[in-house]
Amino acid sequence: MTTPSLLLDNVSRVHGTGDTAVHALDGVSLEILPGELVAVMGPSGSGKSTLLNLAGGLDHATSGRVVIEGEDLTTLGAKGIAQLRRRRVGFVFQDYNLIPSLTAAENVALPLELDGERASQARRHARQSLELMGLRELSDRFPDQLSGGQQQRVAIARALVGSRRLVLADEPTGALDSHTGEDVLRVLRERCDEGVAGLLVTHEARHAAWADRVVFLRDGVVVDSTGRASAAEDLLDSASSAR
Amino acid sequence: MSVKQGLLALLAEGPMYGAQLRVEFEERTGGTWPLNVGQVYTTLNRLERDGLVEPTGEADGEGRISYRLTEAGASEVTTWWQTPVDRDNTPRDELTIKLALAVTVPGVDVQSVAQTQRTSTIRHLHDLTRLKQQVMRKQRDAEGHEPQEGVANHDLAWLLVLENLIFSAEAEVRWLDHVETRLHRESLRPFHRSGSTPATSRPEDADERAAARAEARR
Numbered sequence: 001m002t003t004p005s006l007l008l009d010n011v012s013r014v015h016g017t018g019d020t021a022v023h024a025l026d027g028v029s030l031e032i033l034p035g036e037l038v039a040v041m042g043p044s045g046s047g048k049s050t051l052l053n054l055a056g057g058l059d060h061a062t063s064g065r066v067v068i069e070g071e072d073l074t075t076l077g078a079k080g081i082a083q084l085r086r087r088r089v090g091f092v093f094q095d096y097n098l099i100p101s102l103t104a105a106e107n108v109a110l111p112l113e114l115d116g117e118r119a120s121q122a123r124r125h126a127r128q129s130l131e132l133m134g135l136r137e138l139s140d141r142f143p144d145q146l147s148g149g150q151q152q153r154v155a156i157a158r159a160l161v162g163s164r165r166l167v168l169a170d171e172p173t174g175a176l177d178s179h180t181g182e183d184v185l186r187v188l189r190e191r192c193d194e195g196v197a198g199l200l201v202t203h204e205a206r207h208a209a210w211a212d213r214v215v216f217l218r219d220g221v222v223v224d225s226t227g228r229a230s231a232a233e234d235l236l237d238s239a240s241s242a243r
Numbered sequence: 244m245s246v247k248q249g250l251l252a253l254l255a256e257g258p259m260y261g262a263q264l265r266v267e268f269e270e271r272t273g274g275t276w277p278l279n280v281g282q283v284y285t286t287l288n289r290l291e292r293d294g295l296v297e298p299t300g301e302a303d304g305e306g307r308i309s310y311r312l313t314e315a316g317a318s319e320v321t322t323w324w325q326t327p328v329d330r331d332n333t334p335r336d337e338l339t340i341k342l343a344l345a346v347t348v349p350g351v352d353v354q355s356v357a358q359t360q361r362t363s364t365i366r367h368l369h370d371l372t373r374l375k376q377q378v379m380r381k382q383r384d385a386e387g388h389e390p391q392e393g394v395a396n397h398d399l400a401w402l403l404v405l406e407n408l409i410f411s412a413e414a415e416v417r418w419l420d421h422v423e424t425r426l427h428r429e430s431l432r433p434f435h436r437s438g439s440t441p442a443t444s445r446p447e448d449a450d451e452r453a454a455a456r457a458e459a460r461r
Contacts, residue, residue, distance in 0.1 A: 205416035209368035
């Protein structure tokens with residue numbers, strides 16, 4: 001059986017106690033396998049960001065388990081979680097979060113260097129990761145010499161540098177125009193088709209549609225999901241044979 | 244959209260016979276609106292009767308007759324390109340009607356109706372997106388190769404149709420989101436009217452609203 005890249009098992013996050021307790025997330029279960037891109041949709045305050053923060057070990061669950069590639073975050077200490085984050089999980093944010101004084105390649109190499117990898121080796125991995133994103137020529141540019149779409153692709157390259165195979169993306173297309181946003185989704189989709197696992201928070205249906213599954217959150221609870229779709233593949237087959 | 248205009252537009256490219264017209268129409272629209280040959284021939288007969296097309300000659304060995312545009316037909320095509328599509332005639336939309344009734348008929352869980360629809364529409368959107376991805380990949384693969392006659396444009400046409408369907412589905416999801424927010428806000432109002440209006444609503448109200456809509460279109 002394939003080990004899920006990410007497993008949330010009956011996860012809750014409660015802020016405060018007693019009458020004033022707020023259930024940001026209430027008994028959410030979710031499994032993402034390698035090669036899957038899952039989108040989370042829901043109105044503001046539905047718990048989307050909490051879910052992403054818990055999945056990435058940036059916040060801890062009040063109850064339930066968060067398991068990344070077989071490793072249970074709830075049993076790890078702060079140090080262990082930090083290490084897991086550096087080695088296994090990549091984040092992509094709406095505002096790219098690239099360091100302005102570093103080149104694209106240096107930005108991508110940074111998480112590896114922080115993890116103690118030799119600079120030359122980190123740089124080599126960074127270039128490989130950038131190449132996969134079609135950004136080889138732009139390796140030595142600084143963020144302000146790149147367009148928004150290019151910066152976001154650098155951010156995805158950074159999220160997936162080295163051995164990282166899980167990317168958590170929070171509204172990655174929020175700051176981009178429609179076409180550029182779609183390009184970013186397309187490259188993320190391609191990486192997932194190659195075996196990376198992705199969790200994508202978005203409020204745009206058109207972007208969520210690039211995912212294999214869409215999970216709907218409301219008031220911290222999963223209210224619906226599109227399920228693992230095989231229908232699309234059938235549709236593709238019939239469409240290609242019809243043409 | 245009438246089949247008539249579609250066929251005339253295709254014939255502007257050159258003479259074609261019925262089956263050919265059907266294939267061309269479907270190829271360019273990705274088979275989204277299938278035509279049957281009978282429909283095509285009935286339309287061609289009507290166009291011939293109205294003097295917009297004419298046969299190019301006798302039937303060929305296989306009994307097929309090619310048609311071409313007459314001068315009147317060519318000018319009809321030009322007029323079609325130049326005239327906006329009529330949106331005044333609001334089509335009856337089942338989903339809009341369903342939700343309008345859901346908020347007025349007691350005992351219906353509107354949120355659940357909206358969510359069920361949203362899930363289904365997103366699934367549809369996902370399928371469309373996968374198809375689009377496939378067309379785009381095909382286009383990328385074809386880059387740098389000698390283009391086959393007309394094929395590239397057919398992919399582009401299909402891509403546009405797909406994107407139209409994607410935008411429509413997206414608009415539907417956005418509208419459903421809006422419906423939920425609207426319902427939520429209504430429920431927070433101190434003396435919200437839901438449940439009381441429909442019973443007391445007078446028939447004149449509907450007439451007034453129809454008049455207002457007609458006014459807005461002008």
